[in-house]
Amino acid sequence: MPKQARLNGIKSFRCYTIEEAAEVSGVSPRTVRNWASDGLRVMDDTRPALIRGDDLRDHIKTKRESRSTKTKIDTFYCFCCRKERAAAEGMADCEIKDGRAKLTALCETCATVVSKPVAEALITQIALTLDLKITRH
Numbered sequence: 001m002p003k004q005a006r007l008n009g010i011k012s013f014r015c016y017t018i019e020e021a022a023e024v025s026g027v028s029p030r031t032v033r034n035w036a037s038d039g040l041r042v043m044d045d046t047r048p049a050l051i052r053g054d055d056l057r058d059h060i061k062t063k064r065e066s067r068s069t070k071t072k073i074d075t076f077y078c079f080c081c082r083k084e085r086a087a088a089e090g091m092a093d094c095e096i097k098d099g100r101a102k103l104t105a106l107c108e109t110c111a112t113v114v115s116k117p118v119a120e121a122l123i124t125q126i127a128l129t130l131d132l133k134i135t136r137h
Ligand SMILES: [Zn+2]
Pocket: 078, 079, 080, 081, 082, 085, 107, 108, 109, 110, 111, 112
């Protein structure tokens, strides 16, 4: 897992250089440059380029939220891709035990095994979009 960026200590009304922004949020300057190409507003008509504290805070917060987004009913979170992914070939194994169901599939992008628990009641709905091989114990 990447290092969690810190919010504490970022002052909303201060401006930071890339290096200062990296320092105060506990990440590398390279990470801050990645954020800049990923939507973080940088005032680059100044030399050096400056980032407003409140923009920096907002960007880190948005990143945190997007990391914890839930997957759709028929998709999986792939820890290898670090993204929501569909099941390869639209196929998944579904294991049902004691009223709990677990879906296992392969990431469509990198073929890593992905899985997630689902409510048994949702299986009929999931079976509309995924080809499920159901095993009951
Ligand atoms: Zn993957």
